[in-house]
């Protein structure tokens with residue numbers, strides 16, 4: 139939304155910044171979870187996925203979350219992102235208490251606060267790269283021209299300014315994921331959540347994406363919370379957390 | 388008129404996403420374009436319904452046009468009390484002069500008494516026979532109707548068995564075309580010498596000849612069927628009617644000519660319009676179900692995309708609106724196709740029996756802006772209703788579930 143911040147982002151993008159590890163500076167937390175439980179029901183049988191989980195993510199950090207398949211990583215990520223609600227416990231993200239928000243308030247909040255990166259990219263196949271990136275801006279009051287500028291900036295940050303009018307099927311997996319990242323940052327969100335962003339990519343593309351995420355963290359000061367299986371991916375993060383048996387180890 | 392207002396409302400609704408902007412219109416538009424075959428088939432289904440719907444409205448419009456174009460506000464039709472139509476009415480010659488008396492009567496236009504009969508004639512194409520209405524009029528009967536235009540041939544000479552035929556039925560029956568002749572009765576032929584038009588009114592489905600010749604042929608010299616009186620001003624009607632209907636010397640019914648035809652057209656247009664509308668409603672149910680199935684398939688197919696949009700922050704309402712719009716635009720496109728195709732119907736002539744005279748009149752499907760507006764509105768409504776449940780379903784997609792799938 140903030141045009142200035144975005145222009146600033148363009149200026150800083152590409153300029154080598156100070157190495158930045160959220161963990162070293164953060165006194166203030168951007169994510170605070172306390173006593174989170176999440177129980178799904180399969181029929182009448184409860185599946186306790188999260189059991190009294192606490193989490194503090196300092197502002198500006200780059201965190202990786204690992205854990206066995208089915209341990210609840212995606213569930214936790216969705217709760218942080220305001221996409222899912224915990225069965226009990228309190229969720230504070232970017233200064234907001236998500237608990238009392240209505241579904242539509244939550245949707246609005248997401249559009250302003252969260253950038254999503256998914257394992258399978260989730261680009262809209264019928265829209266071009268630029269149109270995909272523009273989607274979150276439709277929820278702002280920006281003019282068409284301003285939206286176009288923001289889209290161009292975001293596409294430049296992911297080095298795909300020459301693929302603006304390509305459709306997803308005309309792009310490689312790595313390029314698709316970079317478009318998805320452009321879409322995640324175009325609204326200048328405070329936090330980027332990524333659920334196994336390199337899971338569907340070959341090594342080379344995965345490394346490109348990880349390098350890009352590192353830059354977003356260091357240069358654009360985005361807090362990144364990334365679920366991953368990939369040790370090489372976790373290595374890029376400042377903090378690696380492990381989820382097992384419903385709690386962080 | 389209601390239709391244009393409703394149409395404007397619908398256009399407003401369809402373009403609403405462009406104003407509120409929180410709806411990914413591009414996404415819906417592109418989705419329609421990408422699913423070319425499904426979109427086209429659905430749109431054509433809607434087009435067919437709109438074709439039937441607009442067709443029935445155009446037919447109704449055609450009936451009104453044909454039967455009311457003949458009526459003028461400043462002209463009065465006098466029938467014997469108890470008759471509903473010229474055909475069943477008889478008025479003695481001696482009364483005609485009395486109708487001229489009141490001050491409201493235009494001295495220039497005057498008063499004409501006419502005889503109206505039906506004859507059975509064989510169809511020119513050999514398929515059966517039907518009734519044809521023949522009107523015998525005095526020499527000033529032609530001038531009484533300024534809308535009369537000779538299309539070919541010449542005017543009949545007064546006092547002879549010459550006649551002219553309206554363009555609507557000319558050539559449809561054996562002997563009833565310029566240069567031919569047909570029999571009113573055995574050895575009493577009428578000679579057709581010309582063809583006329585009369586503003587598309589039902590007069591164009593009549594044969595016009597000489598009053599006295601026709602009466603003599605039938606042995607009804609002493610009576611006319613109806614009398615038409617031209618008034619000075621349309622507002623004079625009530626006064627004139629009171630004068631005539633209260634006159635104790637005779638028992639007559641006085642109607643505005645326009646009302647007389649309006650009444651005739653009512654039964655027909657209710658019948659035909661009703662049939663057309665019944666067909667359209669049946670069809671529209673099918674089309675609505677078709678649109679619903681198409682949209683439902685689209686929603687199922689695009690669950691993941693919907694989940695993504697929800698994750699990005701589009702609200703349930705945005706998704707609902709966007710799928711409603713998609714459905715409405717889809718069926719409006721069908722509506723436009725239907726409305727364009729239905730124009731072809733205006734080239735078609737429809738012969739039909741007028742219940743009041745039991746004679747054949749020829750209708751045309753009549754294009755009117757109201758018909759087009761109603762049809763488009765109707766197509767949009769089908770999309771809206773057909774798309775409602777799929778759109779609700781789309782708005783209920785849980786982003787978390789959609790992503791897990």
Ligand SMILES: Nc1ncnc2c1ncn2[C@@H]1O[C@H](COP(=O)(O)OP(=O)(O)O)[C@@H](O)[C@H]1O
Nearest residue numbers: 178179185187206207208209210211212213214
């Ligand atoms: N909507 C749901 N209904 C039922 N069970 C669910 C649902 N979502 C997740 N689960 C279960 O919760 C557990 C954690 O899922 P998830 O968070 O996706 O794990 P991870 O991302 O770590 O692989 C799994 O056992 C999964 O089957």
Ligand SMILES: [Mg+2]
Nearest residue numbers: 211212213333
């Ligand atoms: Mg997962």
